[in-house]
Amino acid sequence: MRSKIVLILFSLSFFLFTCESKPHRQGEILYLNFCANCHMDDGSGLAGNIPPLAQSDYVAQNQEQLACIIRYGMEGPIVVNGKTYQNPMAGIPELSEFEIANVINYINQAWGNDHGYVPLKEIRNSLEECKR
Amino acid sequence: MPLFLVILLLSGCRQPDRSLPILSKAHNENGVMVYEQIPDFSFIGQDSNLVTNATFAGKAYVADFFFTSCPTICPVMARNMLTIYERFQDSTKLLLLSHTIDPRRDSVARLAQYARNLGVRSDKWFFVTGNKDELYEIADDYFNVVIEDPTLPAGFDHSGRFVLVDPQRHIRAYCQGTDSLAVKKFIEDIETLLDEI
Numbered sequence: 001m002r003s004k005i006v007l008i009l010f011s012l013s014f015f016l017f018t019c020e021s022k023p024h025r026q027g028e029i030l031y032l033n034f035c036a037n038c039h040m041d042d043g044s045g046l047a048g049n050i051p052p053l054a055q056s057d058y059v060a061q062n063q064e065q066l067a068c069i070i071r072y073g074m075e076g077p078i079v080v081n082g083k084t085y086q087n088p089m090a091g092i093p094e095l096s097e098f099e100i101a102n103v104i105n106y107i108n109q110a111w112g113n114d115h116g117y118v119p120l121k122e123i124r125n126s127l128e129e130c131k132r
Numbered sequence: 133m134p135l136f137l138v139i140l141l142l143s144g145c146r147q148p149d150r151s152l153p154i155l156s157k158a159h160n161e162n163g164v165m166v167y168e169q170i171p172d173f174s175f176i177g178q179d180s181n182l183v184t185n186a187t188f189a190g191k192a193y194v195a196d197f198f199f200t201s202c203p204t205i206c207p208v209m210a211r212n213m214l215t216i217y218e219r220f221q222d223s224t225k226l227l228l229l230s231h232t233i234d235p236r237r238d239s240v241a242r243l244a245q246y247a248r249n250l251g252v253r254s255d256k257w258f259f260v261t262g263n264k265d266e267l268y269e270i271a272d273d274y275f276n277v278v279i280e281d282p283t284l285p286a287g288f289d290h291s292g293r294f295v296l297v298d299p300q301r302h303i304r305a306y307c308q309g310t311d312s313l314a315v316k317k318f319i320e321d322i323e324t325l326l327d328e329i
Contacts, residue, residue, distance in 0.1 A: 040211065086245070
């Protein structure tokens, strides 16, 4: 009986632990499916051609733009960490605002990033402003 | 019987002869196996220079097929090619050859920009464009499939294989260019081949 309790407690703690270490599970899955092809699993981008999302000053300084970039894409040169990038990015129209929020909150905490938490309401406001 | 098993086990553990097989298609010519070679080609590189078989004379090279605006597998392939480039940067025996499959958009200038952005030397890693039919045809010789498919977001369906060609124009190894583990193994194959040259 006692060993059973220990076992249950152990499994429970394991479950809690895994939950805690993966707080942005859906965001991570969406990131790997929709973003990692270009920005890479580790957010490092591709030397000179695709900007990084990890340790990126652009991501840090343009938090309110991210939702619109994900939905509608982006064209024209941008400067990230002092380097200019020219390649256009395609939008991902199939992501809902909820999914966009999850992706952004994953990116904001992944690979050593720490850009805080963006609530769904702010994502909604951003998307309302850039609505096409 | 147990002794036999031990011998069998030991022989199974023996290091195999580390020479890469020839993977090119072969046919029998009067009892001799003749391996097909990579055919003659002539493309334009990122320095507006002619890139032909002669460019790779006496050297091994890794070939792949991509396009600069590819949103799917190409960036990961490029990163893995970059890993190969960096690993063999100082070797005079290995070159890299990336063919665009989108010659309409990938002009020489655009390829030059792409290569410059990657920060690679243009006499080590060649980015070539040329006649579309010739590019698509030679993809087949490099074990790659390229199909134009307007229903896809980028308009092309293509396989992302890296292919290792020896100085005799024979294919000696290949791997899936998007799979970093496979690429790691492929790098070992390149080392094996370079030891032969």
